[in-house]
């Protein structure tokens with residue numbers, strides 16, 4: 001019997017896929033049958049991720065995309081359709097975290113965090129919907145998955161601009177899901193909310209805590225994050241990729257405008 005969760009025959013574009021959660025999403029979607037475009041500003045890392053997928057027998061290509069640049073988005077999605085004949089899955093994963101209190105945050109920094117974490121999701125989603133809707137260049141509907149955070153659900157100290165942007169991703173996702181559903185576009189739009197996940201971004205946060213003297217060692221920083229949760233371990237990129245795979249697949253055909261928390265119980269308390 002065919003497995004319920006697969007993405008065979010689908011074309012997926014994953015942003016911020018040169019490392020961390022994005023790289024795991026790209027590899028997982030490819031392993032489950034999708035042709036995957038690995039998009040990132042990090043060319044070396046992105047090419048390595050695409051190369052590893054191909055050497056495992058999957059289908060992947062790297063495309064350079066700065067998610068804050070509207071013109072690059074247009075040319076990238078068009079290049080995806082030229083190369084693979086359509087676009088079925090967009091994973092808006094690229095993001096940055098800047099740990100500063102409100103009083104430490106400049107307007108320029110606030111705008112940068114919103115540009116990379118929220119404006120990018122707006123531009124990418126608009127490009128994808130234009131393509132995926134009936135009559136668009138791809139025209140066969142699709143699934144858009146936006147990476148928010150537990151920081152898009154609850155407040156966190158030192159993350160005012162990040163929480164604002166990620167909270168924006170959460171409600172933007174719902175509003176687009178409503179529009180696409182009502183318009184009969186065949187496009188589902190959902191958000192995923194990771195908790196502490198062991199990626200280069202997370203490791204940098206541990207290092208920042210140590211260097212600022214908030215903790216004595218990386219181990220103490222890890223314990224600090226672990227103590228926030230119910231489950232006694234830090235999440236792995238693969239844990240988030242599993243949720244993304246499910247939402248990308250037709251097993252999630254009745255799910256839109258919903259939020260999926262993958263956080264080891266952090267927000268359950």
Ligand SMILES: NC(=O)c1ccc[n+]([C@@H]2O[C@H](COP(=O)([O-])OP(=O)(O)OC[C@H]3O[C@@H](n4cnc5c(N)ncnc54)[C@H](O)[C@@H]3O)[C@@H](O)[C@H]2O)c1
Pocket residue numbers: 015016017018019020021022039040041042045065066067068093094095096097116147148149150151193194195196197198199200201202
């Ligand atoms: N790691 C966590 O604990 C955690 C928790 C909650 C949410 N998230 C979210 O998950 C997503 C992935 O996080 P991660 O931990 O894997 O991050 P990461 O920093 O490890 O990797 C992010 C990737 O995005 C790319 N990127 C950054 N700016 C870009 C731009 N302008 N255009 C294109 N690519 C760009 C980077 O080059 C990098 O490859 C982010 O949206 C993040 O906010 C992560």
